Amino acid sequence: MQQSAITFQPVHKLRELVARRQPGHSLEAPFYNSQEVFEADLKYIFQRHWIYVAVAAEIPEPGDYVTVEIGKEPILILRDDDMQIKAFHNVCRHRGSRLCADEKGSVGNLVCPYHQWTYNLAGKLIFADHMPEGFDLTHHSLKPVHLKNLEGLLFVCLADEPPADIDQMLEQMGPYIAPHQIENTKVAAQIDIIEAGNWKLTMENNRECYHCTGNHPELTISLYAYSYGFAPKAELAAGLANYENIVKDSHARWEACGLPSAEIEKLSDVSGFRTMRMPLDRKGQSQTMDTGAACKKLLGDIKDADSGGLSFWTQPNSWHHFMADHIVTFTVLPLSPDTTLVRTKWLVHKDAVEGVDYDVANLTRVWNATNGQDRHLVEESQVGVNSSAYRPGPYSPYTEELVEKFTSWYIGRMEAGLEQG
Amino acid sequence: MQQSAITFQPVHKLRELVARRQPGHSLEAPFYNSQEVFEADLKYIFQRHWIYVAVAAEIPEPGDYVTVEIGKEPILILRDDDMQIKAFHNVCRHRGSRLCADEKGSVGNLVCPYHQWTYNLAGKLIFADHMPEGFDLTHHSLKPVHLKNLEGLLFVCLADEPPADIDQMLEQMGPYIAPHQIENTKVAAQIDIIEAGNWKLTMENNRECYHCTGNHPELTISLYAYSYGFAPKAELAAGLANYENIVKDSHARWEACGLPSAEIEKLSDVSGFRTMRMPLDRKGQSQTMDTGAACKKLLGDIKDADSGGLSFWTQPNSWHHFMADHIVTFTVLPLSPDTTLVRTKWLVHKDAVEGVDYDVANLTRVWNATNGQDRHLVEESQVGVNSSAYRPGPYSPYTEELVEKFTSWYIGRMEAGLEQG
């Protein structure tokens, strides 16, 4: 795969495409399959917004690091000697070698494998052999990347001036996430899948559950059908009223336990997000096959396994489900116009013992199956939108309003990016 | 693989390439290896002409369907409740998902796997959940694709106004093909191969047997060498006269049995084609290793296994061999500038019993071997034409005149397409 810095860029064509987007409808085909739009997506969306990439629990000790690639940008996230989490471009200042090739690891200093240029955990170059008199180590520090830590969820931004409204998200979301104490968790399982589809098809799929009944037999065990949205029908009124009562009662109970539950919807912010704690069906404890807790040891100070599921969605590329017993967290990373990485991590209490407190197969069964089903849906959508017969179709105002909020956010951010240049 | 609707298209360069083509010679290299020409081939050739894709025998009952992709265009061909065969773009009108992912299947209605939008076999949308008041189902029918049924050979055309001369082909070819009764056959075997070469190299290879003696030991068992064409040489005169007598006698005998046999050559028509029934060598019954029938049960009302082979070639992408006992039918579909799908189907009488009336290994041996040999020739040609040293070379006027008729047809259709825009 190559990156081309000197390719002809038909920006005016992209402006036209963005300008003529029809609200309430899926996007025109080039948004899903052209190389030019893909490069613009990386430039205007993934390099200028806060991108969720990892959790603090993966790097508990000084020198622990994780790496990630956003587009072609290799990034290193580490915990320094002061227990602060920092992010750097994972690129040596000598001849550009990637510093850390592994996805996770632990180091004292960062030693480039090529010629042993050595950086401390603050990113300062502290050793470079064979360089001449007057070579200034201080001019060759690692290039930093902006990082924000939302109670253990790590977001990075590649822009020089990242969107400032991330601070409102941190402030508003902090109380929701804090009780789950991510710093006291560990990653019990991680599964990466590559979907043969554009990343926006992956995101649109995530932003609605219209498709759930027909496609997700495992996931829908624990989800109330009423939570998906639906067209108003007289015969559903009684069921809906019942569900709304369950939500009201649950919210009151959870809030009393220190678990904020009310919906916040800021999907149109630059650093857009939405959250809500929702009741789960049947046993109501967890997104498992029997809806019971997958881990005996509950998270943080949570006492009651029956705490529903706190969902948290961010623009442009993540979603998360926090339950009393475990957390499932997803990040979506574009690889090419029609391939996308979906990385899923399951977190449990750091002291939980595998085989005693939890079983990995049980913990991962629902979302592993669901991810596979969604992959198929995304891939079939990619085949279809490549057709010359494809035209943007209408979103349901009842079950796809959050898809519209993703798509219109995307279009707005592309407009802003094109204006800014 | 991505499709780019906003890519810079150097149409004037293509016009120049087309205009300077030297008749009687193979094409210049960009015709075989450039992305731009490939996209033009899809646009001007494969989206504007009648493309052979399947046989009616594959979908005998209402609700039976086959799917195919022409370039990036997923197409669905089905038999409706009135036993009519129809073709549609295989794309849901909601968010564009492919409707049917399998190559063959059977359904009552067409239910999109994504959100269960449901179409009847006439392509009408009959169900779409969660849509608002006033949503008009009738505005969201599947988009139809033109289809013609030539006695069981199915051709589709993606153009709004397909070439009208298909009707002459149907009229002229009908009597040749009808006696083999494709509707009373079944697909005994299908083999898809992907050749690492441009589709036009595959077609040029198909349009001559100059290469047969040196490359096709299995195929040449049943073929008379005199049927390939050759440079006139005095020492061949006696053999040729003998062959011409065999053809004359055979044609008289076959015509008397209701099997039209005379050559028709319309390769320069927009819907270009050629046909001829030719005697086979040795036992003379079939393209098998011993030239005897591969299936005991003969096709249609044919009584005599010794009925030679009716060949039928179409522009731009198919050829077919009809014998008394079986049919072999080929379709060529471009995948990229240098990869091409060749799909081969072997048909026998629908009541023939595998293991009793025919053996699949015996039935497929000759053309499976021949396809593999042709793949190698095409792939070696692709390597060579990529060289800067490659220059279009001369076709033999005796053994490659049908290659010239393919190539000049192609150039003419590209000119027409470029003019039309």
Add this chain to the structure above:
Amino acid sequence: MQQSAITFQPVHKLRELVARRQPGHSLEAPFYNSQEVFEADLKYIFQRHWIYVAVAAEIPEPGDYVTVEIGKEPILILRDDDMQIKAFHNVCRHRGSRLCADEKGSVGNLVCPYHQWTYNLAGKLIFADHMPEGFDLTHHSLKPVHLKNLEGLLFVCLADEPPADIDQMLEQMGPYIAPHQIENTKVAAQIDIIEAGNWKLTMENNRECYHCTGNHPELTISLYAYSYGFAPKAELAAGLANYENIVKDSHARWEACGLPSAEIEKLSDVSGFRTMRMPLDRKGQSQTMDTGAACKKLLGDIKDADSGGLSFWTQPNSWHHFMADHIVTFTVLPLSPDTTLVRTKWLVHKDAVEGVDYDVANLTRVWNATNGQDRHLVEESQVGVNSSAYRPGPYSPYTEELVEKFTSWYIGRMEAGLEQG
């Protein structure tokens, strides 16, 4: 993979890139990852310079041939009936098929597999069936490729007018290489690896040993650390003086045996090269794990296994190590902007018997391991230079001066090519 002859070529962008190159620093990212620069590299570097491709020992008899591809150019190198080595484009003049698909072989005449057009070993067309009266065989000879034989090292040039200074290289290098008598060797082993990196990263890696201490435990057994270059430090003075004495004594001894040893450095010539015979450490005989000879039968008339290692580097794509017992020879061939073929051959005396005189695993261990380590370094560099954070970094003036000589040669040749057009 396709070649596009009608693609938009942003030559002015390339001129700017070349013009602003900062001496003493690695190249800007597009030189390592853009399709446009890759195509320019093939055009201006690989099609206009002398490219090392094979050794004469691979084709000892008339009719023996080897094939190679430089970019998209398939080339055939053969020994003719007069024992002369010739090179041709490996492309039939009929419809462009590659003539010889195998990497090595032996033929009487060159018969195209497609339609049996037949060329003699001088490249003259001597048979073409079915062609009309007046077809002139003499107008359809194979297209020749320039070839130079440097005492058994074979270089080809695809330019119409190849760089003339190759003759100086032949004259100067002849006496160094002749004593190893390549014509009396055989290829004991060949290993091709494909590196996921740009070919210039492979070459830069080859042109310094700054990275050796940290990465090549096997190779450094036989290499004196002082031979790599280093920043001047007082504490190294004694060791350096000692090494310089070893070199001086060794050179005197080798020269007396007819083995020229003094450095020649012509890396800035159009046909740039460098050579030097260097002492090896420990037993000092060979680049093996115990530094002893890997083959009991010494090369040519060499009597003393303790003859050090003659290294020979050429611009743009080869290096070679000649020892008393064996030769290791490397050629680098670009495949795409970020993939590169590295072909390594180990030569021993043609009469040496495997299992008696030499063991292939022992012979190849050091460089096979070293190649694998270098592949990793090149691949990590490719990931890093793709980052937007990558900026050309400074070369060490002590240990990377030959990298600078490669890079500045490359930039100069690109300038010359762009000027010439």
